[in-house]
Amino acid sequence: MSNHAILLIHCPDQPGLVAQVTEFVHKNRGNILNLDQHVDRLAGRFFMRIEWDLDGFLIPVDKIDDYFGTLIGQAHGMNWQLHLTRRRPRMVLFVSKASHCLYDLLQRHGTGEFDCEIPAIISNHEQLRYIAERFDIPFHYVPVTQATKAEQEQRTTILLRELGADFIVLARYMQILSDDFCAQWPHRIINIHHSFLPAFKGARPYHSAFERGVKLIGATSHYVTADLDEGPIIAQAVEPVSHHDAIDDLKRIGKDVEKRVLARAVYLQLRHLILPYGNRTIIFS
Amino acid sequence: MSNHAILLIHCPDQPGLVAQVTEFVHKNRGNILNLDQHVDRLAGRFFMRIEWDLDGFLIPVDKIDDYFGTLIGQAHGMNWQLHLTRRRPRMVLFVSKASHCLYDLLQRHGTGEFDCEIPAIISNHEQLRYIAERFDIPFHYVPVTQATKAEQEQRTTILLRELGADFIVLARYMQILSDDFCAQWPHRIINIHHSFLPAFKGARPYHSAFERGVKLIGATSHYVTADLDEGPIIAQAVEPVSHHDAIDDLKRIGKDVEKRVLARAVYLQLRHLILPYGNRTIIFS
Amino acid sequence: MSNHAILLIHCPDQPGLVAQVTEFVHKNRGNILNLDQHVDRLAGRFFMRIEWDLDGFLIPVDKIDDYFGTLIGQAHGMNWQLHLTRRRPRMVLFVSKASHCLYDLLQRHGTGEFDCEIPAIISNHEQLRYIAERFDIPFHYVPVTQATKAEQEQRTTILLRELGADFIVLARYMQILSDDFCAQWPHRIINIHHSFLPAFKGARPYHSAFERGVKLIGATSHYVTADLDEGPIIAQAVEPVSHHDAIDDLKRIGKDVEKRVLARAVYLQLRHLILPYGNRTIIFS
Amino acid sequence: MSNHAILLIHCPDQPGLVAQVTEFVHKNRGNILNLDQHVDRLAGRFFMRIEWDLDGFLIPVDKIDDYFGTLIGQAHGMNWQLHLTRRRPRMVLFVSKASHCLYDLLQRHGTGEFDCEIPAIISNHEQLRYIAERFDIPFHYVPVTQATKAEQEQRTTILLRELGADFIVLARYMQILSDDFCAQWPHRIINIHHSFLPAFKGARPYHSAFERGVKLIGATSHYVTADLDEGPIIAQAVEPVSHHDAIDDLKRIGKDVEKRVLARAVYLQLRHLILPYGNRTIIFS
Structure with missing residues (x-):
């Protein structure tokens, strides 16, 4: 070390x-x-x-x-x-149902690419528990409804403190975090958005990309702020698509871009190569 | 042939x-x-x-x-x-003051990459006349003001008819064409927009890209319709940028992407490889 | 289906x-x-x-x-x-000690990206057995020495027959297969080579790339023929590198390219989109 | 300035x-x-x-x-x-018959992208004189045969001295320079090779690329040393190709890559961003 x-x-x-x-x-x-x-x-x-x-x-x-x-x-x-650097950072993963980013991060962690601890995976669904078990990482099921959101965020906050979390990675976590929660973790929540921001903000970006007939699709990793999809961008990448690609193909191709772009952001975070300033980031690499 | x-x-x-x-x-x-x-x-x-x-x-x-x-x-x-294919298409170029796309298209034409005639260059400014002269292509100065726009478009329409134009390429032409004019040339006006559409529509996209702190900048060639920047996309490309790049650097890097993306659209058009349908394009290549 | x-x-x-x-x-x-x-x-x-x-x-x-x-x-x-298409192909994976390609293929299989069976993983080392177990796929340890090679290939051939294998993927399998073995599986063994072929054939391509000071590193998936690293190329990709990148960085960046390029070859194979002819491939996609 | x-x-x-x-x-x-x-x-x-x-x-x-x-x-x-920086460097271009790189460099110079003087273009053929004239740059015809090579290099050396040349760009110059000549301009001759070095060294790289069935073609700019195609690499890029592309298509696509990669090397040289060491380069950008 x-x-x-x-x-x-x-x-x-x-x-x-x-x-x-x-x-x-x-x-x-x-x-x-x-x-x-x-x-x-x-x-x-x-x-x-x-x-x-x-x-x-x-x-x-x-x-x-x-x-x-x-x-x-x-x-x-x-x-x-x-x-x-002699202290290994502690990264907590938030997931929902999509497994590709979770698998990818765990695989990179498993092969030594990420020099950090992953003390827990937190999810609002049970679906991906089996992956956590495969990799021997504690899995916390924290279901969220409109009614219980505030309460669950409090529960999550306590859990994160117990886990000694340094930062959070939203690996296709499909809940919107409250402004309060975001404010507690400035530049310490990394999200992956499945489009080339600022194009196609919000839900169902691949559908929108298909509708617009774009020739490239992309993904964006960024710090989470109270403004949805508006936080400082860390990394972006694109892949070419064509008329051969139906929406399911865009999703399939997009998954690869998402994995790559999120992994890059995590790598930069772990190496302390990101310096956010205003709504932009300096990437020292 | x-x-x-x-x-x-x-x-x-x-x-x-x-x-x-x-x-x-x-x-x-x-x-x-x-x-x-x-x-x-x-x-x-x-x-x-x-x-x-x-x-x-x-x-x-x-x-x-x-x-x-x-x-x-x-x-x-x-x-x-x-x-x-035995008839060489006739492509007319519209330009304003930026020379990079014009130069690039003329150079490709000069080296045999584009199998077409360029019967004229039309501009609302005099600045690029010297380039037309260097390449021995007739240059038509058609100044446009808010007041004279309708009249000048009529004049242009007559000119295009005389020139036997098959299609028009807006090589960084900075005037908005009227709906009427666009309607006369369906799928026959190709524009280059200096951003990765639908991100950064409208004016000054490099400034917006800089403000947002994106990590890639792009360009989009598309058919022109009455809806500004909303026509069917033909080609797109991006280049990585970083915090090292000030707005002038984005413009410099962007010029290269613009040239490439516009040249690709012209090539596809000349080879009849584009089939527009609704607001999308099938590219048979 | x-x-x-x-x-x-x-x-x-x-x-x-x-x-x-x-x-x-x-x-x-x-x-x-x-x-x-x-x-x-x-x-x-x-x-x-x-x-x-x-x-x-x-x-x-x-x-x-x-x-x-x-x-x-x-x-x-x-x-x-x-x-x-109503018959799911049976793909057997050969691995040695490097886990990244194996993990990546299993993850894609697990998330439904690959429509096939994986009846077994075969390895000349025990190191990756735990990954096979995590994904509930039978793992066969078939050690190879110079002396036992012919015998072990025979054993492998019998095993592949029992498994009903349609094709083999060498997911960073570090043994050279005999000409006889290759001849039994024409266009049915896919390899990933960790360079942009034909540059840096043979062993330790990242070291060679570092020595030569290249600015891009790549990976190549290809069908295996008796001529090492000379079979028909299926897919290739590259990533930029710089003087910041030591050999370990090239390996880290290269792993990502390898995963992507191998996954692409497997996808094309499963969709019957590859038509090899002579030493080249037609990719219908 | x-x-x-x-x-x-x-x-x-x-x-x-x-x-x-x-x-x-x-x-x-x-x-x-x-x-x-x-x-x-x-x-x-x-x-x-x-x-x-x-x-x-x-x-x-x-x-x-x-x-x-x-x-x-x-x-x-x-x-x-x-x-x-207050002294504008003097860059001399060497060309033969292919015009695309020459045009591209002159266009970039003309639009202010390159902050330098171009005191002359030197060629072993007359074919591109008209381009020099279009851009009002002196053109020197220095024909070379096996017999006259040494003598002509001497003549060129005198000419370069008179021109106050700081460095030389071989913009698809198809003569091999003698070891003596190279030794006089260490890290001051930039060449563009039309392949992704070290793949396809030497003549006719697009033919070789076609034969080998590669899926990407590339270009490499490098400093010229006595060892042909072995000097320190400055920049490289690639473009995807497919079975649709015959050798002429590879050449056409390749021209674009060549232009881009050579322009990048010239830009880096003019900004003093290249530090060569041994057979590698540090690119400070």
Whole structure:
């Protein structure tokens, strides 16, 4: 297991930011492994991701955040997050009835592609319990009705706390989460929408794509915000389709795109390569 | 130059259609070069493209349409078009100020990729006249204002008739054509829209794409109908973009996609590979 | 379950072939569902795939092959195969230690994407037995050494016969099959090679790709012939890579391409959409 | 016109490199606009590209290289190049008979996509002179035979010196350059090869691709070295093909890929985004 620190930073652009941050790492004997920075000139905003080896680093791990803030962050109006790679993140999956994304994520986890824990799968249906059992992952059935929604979200919130969840992946979870729930997990709920957003928002996008006669269909992974299908986009991909493809074919082809795009978002999240800002994301990869 | 006939057919689906059409060609000593058919089961609609060599074909060229209608087409409620490859189609280009699509089409024409005549370029601005001159193609300046629009469209209509135009390509022509004008050229005006429709309809799609933070940008070629950006889609493509790309980069990258997608539509049109039906297209390729 | 017949035909090109085949189907009250034909002008060769509904077809199912041969096939020197969709094909998977393709195929089978039986998984290692067990599919461990190879292939041949195998998929099976074995399963063994053939044949293609500094890596599914990595190609795909990607990243990215390309080949095989000819394939899709 | 400095650096990896380079820029009042660095752990090699604004920079432009070397570069065994954006690079095009890449580059130059001078087009044939004339660019006819090759390369070398050429683009130039000539322009000759290297090296790659029955065709832009088709790869792309595509179709489709891939390489070269190392390239984009 690696022992790295990763800092994700954004702040108003100003001269000398890169020099100061790199010097902070260097003076304290951290070896920089990756550094990527970006300036949005239009917005006058600076973005940076820096990863360094903690072996021999002079500042104790639990003080890094504090020192960085005091020495650099606060003075420059920085917004920063510190991540340590020696702690495996805990990812909870929400599913409904469609199995393809769930299977795909579990398979990638099983083959070592995702370096994380999956403490539980939560579903509003019982259908996919057998898959959870095949992969020896606890399955929680939390049925939702219009009437019980608020109560069930509370129950889910408690469960997530018990599970020590770091973030949530909606692997074709077909319930709309309340604004309150979304607000508790800012940039920590990843959804897969089965269209190339902003085209075909909402329900039944493959039907709409068929109707419109598009020549490519797509999928979009994004962070969930209170605005349905409007959160910051993490990844997108498309596949060509033709008149040969009926709606069922679009669904079949689309499943593959969904799996790929969701897996990419999860990978980026686990490697702390995503820096959301406003309604956009900087992807450091 | 080839001497082929191409029939594009659609009608209600019914048994025996392929057999009858192929027998019509075969009995009259036509050698079938390509045959492609498609059934839209949902709509119960049959679509076919058949291309055959006219050398030795028993029916005189100017009677084929008539014979086919009498012997087969009318009995089955067919909607058909006959095309003869020995006549080079005449394509007229409409442009405004952006040169990339115009250059690209002229270059492809110049290198023999497009088997057609380009009798003229029509523009509401003078800026691109020098390109027309470089390629020795007549350039017609037809300025348009809100007040003169109807009059100028009439003038254009007369010009197109004189030019013997078969179809029109809007190579980033930034005027909206009137419903009347569109109605005169059904499935004979091809437009390039600089977004992946139906996302980002209307003006300034790259700005909208930037705002939304999409990870792919695209272009769409489509037939023009009275409904702006809503006509049948012919071809679409996308390219990945990232946070590195400012709006000017999106425009730069987008230009390439636009050129490619428009060129593809023109190629398909010239080879009679497009069969529009309702708001969709069957692409026989 | 559908009740269709599919004929795959190739023969020297000659006038009237499409008309005769379609008439054969039509006169016997078969409704043509799909028809695709292709002529390789260079080789003077005709290729066709025709699918029709057997409900109400006048010729008994077990006589179709015979009648077609007598009435049409033999007279034109045709090479043809008849497939009936009401019989589910039996696909046997060969694996070694890498799990990603196996998982992917089983998941697609489990979600209904592949309409076939998987009577067994055969492996020269024990490592992936647990996956077979998770999916309730019999697992046969057939270890191979240089000394036992011939004997084990015989054992495998008997096993395949008992299983009623129609075709074999090498889902990252790392043994080279003998010429004799290959010859018994012409166009019935599908392999996935982890490079964009013909680049990087043989072992360790990701290492070679890294060394050469390519900007795209790929995968190729192909029929297995006695010539290693030289059989007819069924499907290929690529993904972009960059200097950020070390060999392990190429492997990770490559796994996704492999899964996709192998799944596509299996899908095409199950739908009888592949017509191999010489060292090439016609893909009717 | 921008007034930036760009440093491309590589050297053995060691702690503190990023900090020192950024501090060099920062202390001398340069505002860092872009910074990208990469470490090849296998090779233990550090790579960096840094771009900063020269307005207000304390070190005079003609001393930057010297100061950087003395203060940082030499001490760390760095290999570096300094580029200044206020000087427009001079790109000379070599062509033979195929016009598509030439047209494409000139069109991009004409629409402002390439920020450079094109002082001349050099060709071993007269065929494309008319295109040079259309774009008002001097055309030099330098015929080559086996016997005159050495002499003509000398003549070309003198011409290039007179033209003040910074780099050369072989836009489908069909002569093999001598080792001597290549050695004079290290990483300053860009070629487009019409295949996905290392597949189909050498002549007639589309014929070979057709023979092998590949499902994708590609193009590769690379720096030219004495080893034909073996130089460091800059960019690659592919397009799908099928059995519908005869060799002429492969050529037609391939032309588009060639244009795109060559234009990408030129763009990267002009922006100083390519850092070659050994037989690979780091692309900072």
